Amino acid sequence: MGDKKDVWQGTLALMVLKTLQALGPLHGYGIARRIEQTSGDLLAVNYGTLYPALLKLEQEGYISSEWGTSDNNRKAKYYKLTRAGRKQLEKEAREWEQTTEILARFLAPGKESA
């Protein structure tokens, strides 16, 4: 993976992987909608963030893509989690949980002085 500095891209990648794990093969639009819905519409996913992230994940071999037909008969490119992607998802999810846990301890009020 590598790009640790770019937190937003990093978290977006994790969200994409998780979405694909939950819903199976999905097109870019579907991924974007799902992420927005899950975030309670707190996040807005536009082209400019989504497609470079998808391309990067594909180049790294975590997802693969092929053209297919959507529910309402429209041509769309479907993304699918690869085996490497599954592993990466587990790993990143674990790391992310750890990070949030640590941060939560720091941010939790009063415990230190008690």
Next chain:
Amino acid sequence: MRSLRALLLRLGGVFRKTQYDADLSSELESHLRMHIEENLRAGMSPEEARRQALIKLGGVEQTKEMVRERRGLPILEILLRDLRFGARMLAKNAGFTLIAVFTLALGIGATTAIFSVVYGVLLRPLPYPKPDQIFQLWEVNAKGHRVNFTEPNFSDLRSTSQSLEGLAECNAGPFTITGGSEPTRTLAAVVSRDFFKVMGVSPLFGRGFHAEDQREGAAPVLLVSHSYWQQYLGGSTDLSKLKLAADHKVFSVVGVMPQGFRFPDNADFWVPREIYPPNNESRTAHNWHVFGRMHDGIILPQARAEFTTIAHRLKQQYGQDIDMTDAAADRLQVAMTGQVRSALFLLLGAVSFLLLVACANVANLLLAQAARRERELAIRAALGADRSRLVWQFLMEAALLCGMGGVIGVFAARWGVDALVGLAPKELPRLDSVSLNLPVLLFALSLCILLAAGLGILTAFRATSGDVREALAEGGKQQAGGQREQRIGRTIVAGQLAITLVLLVGAGLLGRSLMRVLSVDPVLRA
């Protein structure tokens, strides 16, 4: 691993642009449509649905650009684009390009040719095993001159020294040889027992000298060089019948030395020293060249110190009957090339100056060229071209020029090396090892890179350092060159004159010292 895979894919992405672009377009298109449909379902009017979707998703073109950057390797693409653009610019100014390439080719070619001689003669290791352990040894007389060895001194030194793997004396002289396809007068080396051990060379086939060949009154045997064997002995592998008459003796040929081995002095025969009566008395008959090989791990200064001690002791012991006051030793490579060393380095220095003059010429041409393009550059800068991008552009053009110059120069050097070897005096040692080999080509390559970087950066900084507004105004007047160009042009011309002067003086000095080197009488005066 993952990033390597991504890198390779991106490398591939550089070359399959259009297909990827079309793919991305339809993907974004389908995304947009789905979004519009969803908005319609939510009850918006068609225009509103489309407007909202477009606002939400952001610029299609920006996204394409971002994806493109991620897909390929932007640096590589820029590089290729600059190269293409540079090639177009050079093709457009064919006259300028031709002159610049020719000038560079001349400079690079001459420098490469001379370097190949310097490398072959001075730098390339001798073709013997562990050549740095081999040295030549001289007596040093009371006047401090190096002189050949006398046999008793040689024997004493050989038996006393602890640092030696082997020490051999030899003396080469012309023999009249009959018995081959035609009689020849050929150089034969009379060599003592350890000679081939010192050199680390053994016969290609046949045998070397045995102990029974190396005593007084033994049946005479000799070894022949590969070239003599081919030319006069018919290259026959059956040596048993080969007899050669020389020096009132009939020699049996017992072995053939490997191709290229002609040491010392381009000898064609090697004859054991021991078949002739020894000279154990005179410590003032300086007849022998002495070569030695040090034990592994012993370096020359150590050996020198020991030889000096031994020489001092012998001097004390024999007093007036001995000339030797000290001993001197040099690595064989240095000893072989000592006379021409400084001349060759001087020659290399001279062609380097020639190259500098060539560079100054090309730099001047490039600057004139850049001045003509000032307006173009100013417009590009005004349109937002990064200065580093413009510098890069100049670097690419210089690289193209130097690349072409280098290729032509190397071909010219190939021809030039043959000419040089033909012209060189026969006394120049190791001429056979002069060729355009890998180290020489690497030298030429680094020369090209250096020149490209130098010329490119010089022109780039000159051409991009100006104020855009001023440049536009100046260019607008369609002047041939502003004050700044004129000043820089004058500086370069002055520099060129200076270098040319140095070159002329250097050439004069070089001529003189070459004359001196060549006027050294190669005949030994005993």
